[in-house]
Amino acid sequence: MYRTHTCGELRSEHRGSRVTLAGWVQRSRDLGGMTFVDLRDRYGITQLVFNMDINRELCQHARKLSREFVIQVSGKVAERSNKNPKIPTGDIEILIEELNILNPAVIPPFTIEDETDGGDDLRMKYRYLDLRRPIMKKNIMLRHRMAQEVRKYMDSQGFIEVETPVLIKTTPEGARDFVVPSRMNRGQFYALPQSPQTFKQLLMVAGYDRYFQIVKCFRDEDLRADRQPEFTQIDCEMAFVERDDLLDAFEGLAKHLFKTILGVEVNYSFPKLPYDEAMENYGTDKPDLRFDMLIHDLTTLAKGKGFGIFDEAEYIGAICAVGCSEYSRKEVDAITAFVMRPQIGGKGLISVRINSDGTIKSSVDKYYQQEDLQSWVDMAGARPGDLLLLMAGNRHATLKALGELRLEMGNRLELRPDDLYKPLWVVDFPLLEWDEGTGRYYAMHHPFTSPKLDDMDKFATDPGKVKANAYDLVINGVEIGGGSVRIHDENLQKLMFKNLGLSEREAKEKFGFLMNAFRYGAPPHGGIAFGFDRWVALFAGLDSIRDVIAFPKNNAGRDVMIDTPSAISEEQFDELGIRLTD
Numbered sequence: 001m002y003r004t005h006t007c008g009e010l011r012s013e014h015r016g017s018r019v020t021l022a023g024w025v026q027r028s029r030d031l032g033g034m035t036f037v038d039l040r041d042r043y044g045i046t047q048l049v050f051n052m053d054i055n056r057e058l059c060q061h062a063r064k065l066s067r068e069f070v071i072q073v074s075g076k077v078a079e080r081s082n083k084n085p086k087i088p089t090g091d092i093e094i095l096i097e098e099l100n101i102l103n104p105a106v107i108p109p110f111t112i113e114d115e116t117d118g119g120d121d122l123r124m125k126y127r128y129l130d131l132r133r134p135i136m137k138k139n140i141m142l143r144h145r146m147a148q149e150v151r152k153y154m155d156s157q158g159f160i161e162v163e164t165p166v167l168i169k170t171t172p173e174g175a176r177d178f179v180v181p182s183r184m185n186r187g188q189f190y191a192l193p194q195s196p197q198t199f200k201q202l203l204m205v206a207g208y209d210r211y212f213q214i215v216k217c218f219r220d221e222d223l224r225a226d227r228q229p230e231f232t233q234i235d236c237e238m239a240f241v242e243r244d245d246l247l248d249a250f251e252g253l254a255k256h257l258f259k260t261i262l263g264v265e266v267n268y269s270f271p272k273l274p275y276d277e278a279m280e281n282y283g284t285d286k287p288d289l290r291f292d293m294l295i296h297d298l299t300t301l302a303k304g305k306g307f308g309i310f311d312e313a314e315y316i317g318a319i320c321a322v323g324c325s326e327y328s329r330k331e332v333d334a335i336t337a338f339v340m341r342p343q344i345g346g347k348g349l350i351s352v353r354i355n356s357d358g359t360i361k362s363s364v365d366k367y368y369q370q371e372d373l374q375s376w377v378d379m380a381g382a383r384p385g386d387l388l389l390l391m392a393g394n395r396h397a398t399l400k401a402l403g404e405l406r407l408e409m410g411n412r413l414e415l416r417p418d419d420l421y422k423p424l425w426v427v428d429f430p431l432l433e434w435d436e437g438t439g440r441y442y443a444m445h446h447p448f449t450s451p452k453l454d455d456m457d458k459f460a461t462d463p464g465k466v467k468a469n470a471y472d473l474v475i476n477g478v479e480i481g482g483g484s485v486r487i488h489d490e491n492l493q494k495l496m497f498k499n500l501g502l503s504e505r506e507a508k509e510k511f512g513f514l515m516n517a518f519r520y521g522a523p524p525h526g527g528i529a530f531g532f533d534r535w536v537a538l539f540a541g542l543d544s545i546r547d548v549i550a551f552p553k554n555n556a557g558r559d560v561m562i563d564t565p566s567a568i569s570e571e572q573f574d575e576l577g578i579r580l581t582d
Helices: 056-062 120-125 134-156 197-205 243-262 275-282 329-339 370-380 395-412 490-499 504-518 532-540 570-576
Strands: 018-030 034-041 044-051 070-079 092-103 179-181 189-191 210-218 230-239 272-274 315-321 350-354 360-362 387-393 423-427 432-435 440-443 470-475 478-485 525-531
Touching: 018 044, 018 092, 034 056, 044 056, 044 070, 056 092, 134 210, 134 243, 134 532, 197 210, 197 230, 197 504, 197 525, 230 243, 230 532, 243 423, 243 470, 243 478, 243 525, 243 532, 272 275, 275 395, 275 423, 315 370, 315 395, 329 395, 350 370, 360 370, 370 387, 387 395, 470 525, 478 532, 490 504, 525 532
Parallel strands: 044 092, 272 423
Antiparallel strands: 018 034, 018 070, 034 044, 070 092, 179 189, 210 230, 230 525, 315 387, 350 360, 350 387, 423 470, 432 440, 470 478, 478 525
């Protein structure tokens, strides 16, 4: 056999044992009469000792070893004189008697260390080397453990795992589809699924009342830190349930993962925050509840005093930065520059200082009396030593910018610790959202989301005010999953399609199979899809999902390691009946 033990296994109790190890050379240190080699595998690192006095030839052979050589060694476990408490095997070392080079290696393009000298592009090109780094192994192992715990919990709750097709038909779900040409059906195309949405609903019609799947999904959209063109969902559906049944079931999954993966007991029900309140108080539908700093509406108090920016604004809002009245002009200017970034969209920032003696000083003193400013302070609940930060403009855009400012101040004031978790449900989303460019409504979630039955009369008068029976799980400002109670009635589904501007013919072409299934007895049902990559990244304390995916794409959607997407041959084009045009 190549090894009797792994490189992370041996301890003091193994002293005197003869062992065989195999792995990669992490580093080698030549100290004259002794050569020390750190041997690494997936499980850890063990120090090897080659002694010139005991075996000169073997020691000289060891001096030829370089980083990332694959070797096999045999020897006796001995107690280490200079113990290393930073690694589990730090109390022992192996006195080597045999050395076999299984495969030499060229010098890698970056160091295989947690703190590597390789940039993102280089690491992505040599991803197989990047994955050797201990931190990357830790991330991939975390992903594995979470997947196993998901399956364990779902099985314990009576869910069955069912695989759904990868080659399907194109459906409008909010992003562009990846399309796949069919050789056997020339001129026709498959689409890769953005989610298994229609199939899991069909499984409910088929009588499989508790389904789940850890599944690959595909969306052809611009990328960012928490997006990839192919990503993984924990996809779930249940029949004969109402909203709170669904929330209880999937809240249980979240609590199970908190306990088994992080050792965190969450012994309370997650709060349920309506969408409208989330937007008004936090400026986002994925609020971070680890700190307060709510947004306060000062529109009525601040308008009509002759300050043009405020008088012309649809909305004026403020946050209170506790203990920040001593911020310098330079610090306030830096915050102003932050909110005026194009991706934030703020037009400027007004600051109001509440000094330690209770006096109030602002950048708009010439337009407002002290009693006016005091009313702002009272509305925001500010105290001496605090700093009010105000923004004005279009209501939606200003709330969004204030939400970003709130998160930025939370970071500056260190109010967002990585080891604190505050999960919640955001509920009662709008069913539809209006797009000025196309002049029609789109489904905020997807076209199969059920409206709140109390809002049915609004379809005829004001469709934009219809609320959805939908919900998102949010943890620390990250949307981990979203779902809804589904439409299971054919007539209601037709009404939904009509409000989305789909003709009866278009609806039949795209979703006729689902509508037909509803005619054979569809049970009430609903579900959720969790972003598995995001959840793993959150538990790993990472902002980007790329470092919890073994082989991700870069920001341009390319795999620079295998150099794809790439061209195909003329013969393949001919087989598919496709011709490229400029």
